[in-house]
Amino acid sequence: MASAPPLRIWLYGALAVAGAIALIALPRWSSGHKPDYAIADHTRQFLDAPSTDGKLRVLGLGSSLLWAATPPALAQVAPPGIDWMRMTKPGTGMGYLKPSLDIIDRHPPDILVIDENLLLPDQDNVIMDELRQDFILASKGLAYQLTGNARLAPPQAYVALLDQREPFECATIPAHTRRREILKNAANLQRVFNDSAVNRQLTDRLQRLAQRGVRIVLLELRRSELVEQTTATEKQRWLSRLQQALPPGRHIRYLSSPIYVQQNLHCDGSHLNAAGARLFTPWWQAQLQQLRDER
Incomplete structure (x- = not known):
């Protein structure tokens, strides 16, 4: 029977893991790498750019639900007279989108679209999700350096800007556990x-x-029909509280996306997949067109 490794081996291993996590986390909070301001700078570039032909400038801030519903290609097919850009983050709450609000205060767009998920509290697991992303990127970078395999090359831009150029990747859920999950x-x-x-x-x-x-x-x-039906009571109560805090009016409008009854349009019951986004796109283009016409 093999003997267990000495206690000091476990200690050295734990210290090595802690050190690796610290090295990955350090750039995120160091003065030389400010992910919050990478997002804010991207927002500033959009809002500071000269308006072309009097186009209506529409900025969206949202969760990954907005990322999944509005793939980057949508910016190329926005209705005439519309400049559209959106910035998103995983989970609920403003998180690292918050510094963009300071840019918006100084250089406001014509229309600001806010995904209602951002008005919910920040999720506790967001920091760990970001660290996990950084760990994956660091691992890919090391593997690329060791092997030279181009497929392992990490993206050069800050990871939070990936939503501007990459489509949302659906989570894979086995069919036999899909409904339960x-x-x-x-x-x-x-x-x-x-x-x-x-x-x-x-x-x-x-x-x-x-x-x-x-x-x-x-x-x-809106999420899938099953999720919307399950959460309808609690969600409506929260929306009522939201509308009390921010009443609809001349410059404040509430807008709900369609509920799609077709099956297999969502990755996980919440995020639209590519087929779902293709259905969402013409609806969203029509909403942007109506916003322009109401100017």
């Missing part, structure tokens, strides 16, 4: 909607922008 996700959403307070700091900022003449669109990105 979707219902598990729906149960978690029920708790989120039931327990979450509205982000009043954000609603107050949006209210001030509306008072300055910026049109605010609060976009509800």
